[in-house]
Amino acid sequence: MNAPVWNPAVEFMEREALERLQLANLRMTVAQALKTPFYQRRLAEVGLTGPEDLASLRDLHHLPYTTKDDLREAYPYGLLAVDREQAVRLHTSSGTTGMPTVIYHTRRDLDGWTELVARCIAATGATARDVFQNMTNYGLFTGGLGLHYGAERVGMLVIPASSGNTSRQIQLMKNFGVTVVHATPSYLLHLHSALAAEGVSLDQLRLQKAFIGAEPHSEQTRRKIEELFRIKAYNSYGLSEMNGPGVAFECLHQTGLHLWEDAYLLEIIDPRRLQPCAEEETGEIVLTTLQRQATPLLRYRTRDLSHLVSGHCPCGRSHRRLARIKGRSDDMLIINGVNLFPSQIEEVLMKTPEVSTNYxxxxxxxxxxxRLAVKTEIDARLFTGNPRALDDLRERISELLRSAILVKPVVELHEPGSLPVSEGKAKRVVDLRPAF
Amino acid sequence: MAEQLSVFIDNRPGRLNAVTGILRDQQISIRAMTIADHRDYGVAKLLVSDPRRAHQALAEHGFAAALQPVLAVVIADQPGGLHQLLEILAGHHINVLDAYGFVVAPGQQAIWCMAVADPEEAARLVAAQGLPVLEDSALYRL
Known part of the structure; x- marks a missing residue:
C-alpha cells in the first residue's frame, strides 16, 4: 500500500542528512530575518548577531518565540524581509479579534509552498488522473489557493469551486465525476445531508478521497465522513503564518500527519512553562520556517495542540508525524478548574447515533x-415517540461526557436543524461567563 | 387500532404553533392533544384526523415525529365510566403507561386513550367486555 512519492530524495532523507539540511536552512532563515526591523530588535535582545552564532540545531532555544501578537504589531511591513518588488503575493488574516496579520511571498516562496502541497497530495495516492474539486474559500484565506496550485502541479484536473453554494458543489461533483475534494469536515457533513434534497445518490458520484482540515475534529468525525461517502479522508494541517495548507498531511496509512521537516523546524512545547514537551506529550506546536524569503518566522507559536507519533510510518518517510490537532491552546475551556477541549465533547457525540453532528x-x-450545557439535536429518524427513551439518552450522553471530560454537563436535546450549521469553521462554543 | 402522533418540540416560544400551523395548512383536525414537559423539550401527543398525512407533513418540515398504536376506548361520561374500563385492565394485570381522555358527547360518551405494553391484546380483552375500541376512522366520525 504505497503511492508514487513526489520527492523521494527529500521525503526519504536520512535523519542525519535532514538535520544537516535543517541547520543550513535555519542559518539562512536567521540571516533573512535579520533584514527585518522586527527581528533586528528581537535578536539583538538575545545577543544574537548573525547566523554563525548557531553552531547546531540545539542552539535553537536561544532564539526568541514569535507570537500572533508580534505579527499584529509588525503589521503591515515590519516583517517583510525582501524588497517590495520581490514580493509577488500577500495573504492577510483578520482573525477573530479583527487585528490583521500579513504574510508575504516571493516567487520562490510560492513555488516552495506549491511543492509542499504537491507532496501532500501525492502522499494520499492522488495523481494526474484525478478530478479535484476545491471547496474552500479562494482569496485571502490560504486554503483555496494553496491546494489549488499544489493540485495543478500534480496535474489533477482542478475545479476551483471555492466555498458555499452546496447545490452547485453537488452538481459539479456529479457532472465532472469528481474523485477528490478538499473541504472542512463540518462542510462535508453538511454536503452529505444535502445530497438527498438535490436528488443525487452516492452511486452517481465517483468520489474516492477527501482532504479535510482548517478546523479541529475528532477521529470519529473522520470515520463518519469516510462511512457516509464511502471514501478515504486525509487530514491536512496548515496555518496562514506557515503559508497555509501543506505543512503536514496524512499519507495513505493515516497514522498521523507527516510534517515536512526540510521546510519547517518543529518543536512541541508546554504552553505555560515554555519548555519542550516529553516525547508523545501533548503541547503547543512551534514552527520555524526554513525555506521562506519574504516573511521568515522564528519559533512561531501556532497555538495548535498536538503530540508526536512515535515509531516509523510504514510508508518509509523520515519526516516525523503529528497526531491530529487536539485543539488550540486558546480553545481550551476551563470549567470549574478542569481543562477541556470542544473536540473531546464532539468525540462523545459522534459515538452516539441518536444525535446529529451539530452541537x-x-x-x-x-x-x-x-454551568456547562451541551446542546445537541436528535436524529428525526431514530425518534420513536417515547419520552422516556429521550430522557435516558440525555442521561447516557451526560454520563459519557462526564467520564471523558471529568465535568458533568447539562445535556439538552433539540429539534433537528435548530442549532446553527456553519459552512466554514463552525462556531461551537458560547461562553456567557462575565470576563474579568 | 388508532394511531397517535408524537412530535418532539423545542421548549421555546413559537415551536408549538409551528406544528399547529402545518396541520392547519394540511386541513388536518386535532381531536385531542397533550404535551409533557421535559425541560429543554416537550413531546406532544396528538390524535388527528389523518395521522399518516400529518406525520408526513411534519417530517417534511424537519420535525422528529412518530406514529404509535394507541388504545382508544369509548366509555360512558358518567360516574364510574372510567372505573369500569380500568377494572377490566386491572383484572388482567395490564399496566397503563400513559393516558388522557376527552368528552365527545357531554353526559353520554367520552374517549379514553392509553398506551399499554401490548395494545392488541388489551384491545381484545376490553372489546370482549363490551366496550368499543375505536379505529382512526371511527374516532373522527364521533
Missing part, C-alpha cells in the same frame, strides 16, 4: 460555579 457548547456562571 453547541454553552457556558454560564451559576452562583460561584460554571
Amino acid at each position: 453547541l457548547i454553552q457556558i454560564e456562571k451559576r452562583g460561584a460555579m460554571d
Whole structure:
C-alpha cells in the first residue's frame, strides 16, 4: 500500500542528512530575518548577531518565540524581509479579534509552498488522473489557493469551486465525476445531508478521497465522513503564518500527519512553562520556517495542540508525524478548574447515533460555579415517540461526557436543524461567563 | 387500532404553533392533544384526523415525529365510566403507561386513550367486555 512519492530524495532523507539540511536552512532563515526591523530588535535582545552564532540545531532555544501578537504589531511591513518588488503575493488574516496579520511571498516562496502541497497530495495516492474539486474559500484565506496550485502541479484536473453554494458543489461533483475534494469536515457533513434534497445518490458520484482540515475534529468525525461517502479522508494541517495548507498531511496509512521537516523546524512545547514537551506529550506546536524569503518566522507559536507519533510510518518517510490537532491552546475551556477541549465533547457525540453532528457548547456562571450545557439535536429518524427513551439518552450522553471530560454537563436535546450549521469553521462554543 | 402522533418540540416560544400551523395548512383536525414537559423539550401527543398525512407533513418540515398504536376506548361520561374500563385492565394485570381522555358527547360518551405494553391484546380483552375500541376512522366520525 504505497503511492508514487513526489520527492523521494527529500521525503526519504536520512535523519542525519535532514538535520544537516535543517541547520543550513535555519542559518539562512536567521540571516533573512535579520533584514527585518522586527527581528533586528528581537535578536539583538538575545545577543544574537548573525547566523554563525548557531553552531547546531540545539542552539535553537536561544532564539526568541514569535507570537500572533508580534505579527499584529509588525503589521503591515515590519516583517517583510525582501524588497517590495520581490514580493509577488500577500495573504492577510483578520482573525477573530479583527487585528490583521500579513504574510508575504516571493516567487520562490510560492513555488516552495506549491511543492509542499504537491507532496501532500501525492502522499494520499492522488495523481494526474484525478478530478479535484476545491471547496474552500479562494482569496485571502490560504486554503483555496494553496491546494489549488499544489493540485495543478500534480496535474489533477482542478475545479476551483471555492466555498458555499452546496447545490452547485453537488452538481459539479456529479457532472465532472469528481474523485477528490478538499473541504472542512463540518462542510462535508453538511454536503452529505444535502445530497438527498438535490436528488443525487452516492452511486452517481465517483468520489474516492477527501482532504479535510482548517478546523479541529475528532477521529470519529473522520470515520463518519469516510462511512457516509464511502471514501478515504486525509487530514491536512496548515496555518496562514506557515503559508497555509501543506505543512503536514496524512499519507495513505493515516497514522498521523507527516510534517515536512526540510521546510519547517518543529518543536512541541508546554504552553505555560515554555519548555519542550516529553516525547508523545501533548503541547503547543512551534514552527520555524526554513525555506521562506519574504516573511521568515522564528519559533512561531501556532497555538495548535498536538503530540508526536512515535515509531516509523510504514510508508518509509523520515519526516516525523503529528497526531491530529487536539485543539488550540486558546480553545481550551476551563470549567470549574478542569481543562477541556470542544473536540473531546464532539468525540462523545459522534459515538452516539441518536444525535446529529451539530452541537453547541454553552457556558454560564451559576452562583460561584460554571454551568456547562451541551446542546445537541436528535436524529428525526431514530425518534420513536417515547419520552422516556429521550430522557435516558440525555442521561447516557451526560454520563459519557462526564467520564471523558471529568465535568458533568447539562445535556439538552433539540429539534433537528435548530442549532446553527456553519459552512466554514463552525462556531461551537458560547461562553456567557462575565470576563474579568 | 388508532394511531397517535408524537412530535418532539423545542421548549421555546413559537415551536408549538409551528406544528399547529402545518396541520392547519394540511386541513388536518386535532381531536385531542397533550404535551409533557421535559425541560429543554416537550413531546406532544396528538390524535388527528389523518395521522399518516400529518406525520408526513411534519417530517417534511424537519420535525422528529412518530406514529404509535394507541388504545382508544369509548366509555360512558358518567360516574364510574372510567372505573369500569380500568377494572377490566386491572383484572388482567395490564399496566397503563400513559393516558388522557376527552368528552365527545357531554353526559353520554367520552374517549379514553392509553398506551399499554401490548395494545392488541388489551384491545381484545376490553372489546370482549363490551366496550368499543375505536379505529382512526371511527374516532373522527364521533
